[in-house]
Amino acid sequence: MPRILHLGLGNFHRAHQAWHTAHAGGDWRITGVVMGNAVLFATLSTQNGAYHLGIRGPDGLTVERIALHDRMLLAREDPQGVIAAISEPDVQIVTLTVTEKGYCLGSDGRLDPDHPAIASDLAQGPRSAIGLLAHGLAAREAPVTVISCDNVSGNGHKLRAAVSDFACAAGLTLPTGTRFPDTMVDRITPATTDAIRAEIAAASGAEDAAPVLTEAFSEWVIADDFAGPRPAWERAGVEIVPDVAPFEMRKLRLLNAAHSYLAYAGLLAGHRYVHEAIADPDLRAGVERLWDEAQATLPEAVLPTTPAYRDALTRRFGVAEMRHELAQIAGDGSLKLPERIVPLITSAGVTSQAQRAIAAWIAFVLCAQDRGAQLNDPNADRIAGLVAKADGTRALCADLAALIGLRDIAPGWLDSLAADVDRLAG
Numbered sequence: 001m002p003r004i005l006h007l008g009l010g011n012f013h014r015a016h017q018a019w020h021t022a023h024a025g026g027d028w029r030i031t032g033v034v035m036g037n038a039v040l041f042a043t044l045s046t047q048n049g050a051y052h053l054g055i056r057g058p059d060g061l062t063v064e065r066i067a068l069h070d071r072m073l074l075a076r077e078d079p080q081g082v083i084a085a086i087s088e089p090d091v092q093i094v095t096l097t098v099t100e101k102g103y104c105l106g107s108d109g110r111l112d113p114d115h116p117a118i119a120s121d122l123a124q125g126p127r128s129a130i131g132l133l134a135h136g137l138a139a140r141e142a143p144v145t146v147i148s149c150d151n152v153s154g155n156g157h158k159l160r161a162a163v164s165d166f167a168c169a170a171g172l173t174l175p176t177g178t179r180f181p182d183t184m185v186d187r188i189t190p191a192t193t194d195a196i197r198a199e200i201a202a203a204s205g206a207e208d209a210a211p212v213l214t215e216a217f218s219e220w221v222i223a224d225d226f227a228g229p230r231p232a233w234e235r236a237g238v239e240i241v242p243d244v245a246p247f248e249m250r251k252l253r254l255l256n257a258a259h260s261y262l263a264y265a266g267l268l269a270g271h272r273y274v275h276e277a278i279a280d281p282d283l284r285a286g287v288e289r290l291w292d293e294a295q296a297t298l299p300e301a302v303l304p305t306t307p308a309y310r311d312a313l314t315r316r317f318g319v320a321e322m323r324h325e326l327a328q329i330a331g332d333g334s335l336k337l338p339e340r341i342v343p344l345i346t347s348a349g350v351t352s353q354a355q356r357a358i359a360a361w362i363a364f365v366l367c368a369q370d371r372g373a374q375l376n377d378p379n380a381d382r383i384a385g386l387v388a389k390a391d392g393t394r395a396l397c398a399d400l401a402a403l404i405g406l407r408d409i410a411p412g413w414l415d416s417l418a419a420d421v422d423r424l425a426g
Helices: 011-015 017-024 038-046 079-087 116-124 129-138 155-170 194-204 245-268 274-279 281-295 300-317 326-330 333-340 342-348 352-371 380-389 393-403 413-425
Strands: 003-007 029-034 051-057 060-066 069-074 091-096 145-148 183-186 212-215 219-223 239-241
Touching (some): 003 017, 003 079, 011 051, 017 060, 029 038, 029 079, 091 129, 129 155, 145 155, 183 245, 274 300, 281 300, 333 352, 352 380, 352 393
Parallel strands (some): 029 069, 219 239
8 A cells, every 4th residue: 555654743644645646536544643743643643543634615614535545654752763664665655844953954054063953863863854754765775755845945855955965974874866856835724723623523523632724725835846756646636746846936925925025024913813914904905015026036938827726815805704824923033034035135126125024023022022921933042132132223123134145136125124113013
């Protein structure tokens, strides 16, 4: 029986890749690897890997039961078990959703050998996704397809580089023919709350401690670069294309960029959910300006469909029943902004709304520090140190802009950015 192994079992994988695989037909099964969430692992293990997926569409909520995950592993407790599972010959595909920070990349897009997780892997044995994957691949006799499903530009290329760098540092040999296709994924999936559990239980008539809520829209684009067999994902709406880059760029610079702007500016304005933020006239106008700036940087291949894509995003953002929390989107800003907002400035020069999005992030950071709140960001300690030592808003803007890859953009740019930050934080 052909098998997929997934690293980073969480809500998005269960709403997206698992759903597409279930609808593709065939006899594929999934080994689900939870990286560190022992509660989720125990819950899904009790349910034999099965769960209910609530899909919020224009006609209300429908519920499907997904039962593809017939093996479960907890990487934190059994890293050697994960490595052995990756090496199994029936595993034809490895997929990942470990978020941007799970790739342990440096500013050059390559593996950061000084990253604490990587340094620990090399000294004490693998526990990170990159370390486990490299060791698992090295133990295989046959090549496999490894598919990153995270919002990282050029995700397949970057994952291949990270795994290759780790293998070199660890003295491992990867099997020839292993493929790392680029992908683009899109399906809004909020964190599960007690209200979501109750609603899905009422709709399905079954209790489920680990259900997932998602929207009706789903998109998955994969480069046609596979090492071996794969599910017939086309039957479930997946696009297999020669080049993912145009689709990925459109998604990062329209959906993800707008999400980040709405998260920081919306929280500063007192909103809690995406639908509240997009209903705010000032924030809605800001999103439209951001999209205008982003559209000017997109490749010709996606421009004809971009107006319809923007209209669809506005409708998706406005679905109140999704209850998509801005705080969930606001996490990991120092890693997300270089993928979502910074390219708008580096590609098109200084743009006013992209600058305001960055200002909203800096103002959000300042307000969090003033409240004594801990940032949900892998660079939280570094950011706190920059805030503590900064001599005024302009100096802080210079330091935080440099952190996300913006330096010496244009004369007067830092002064303008600082003015935006003061206005938003005040």
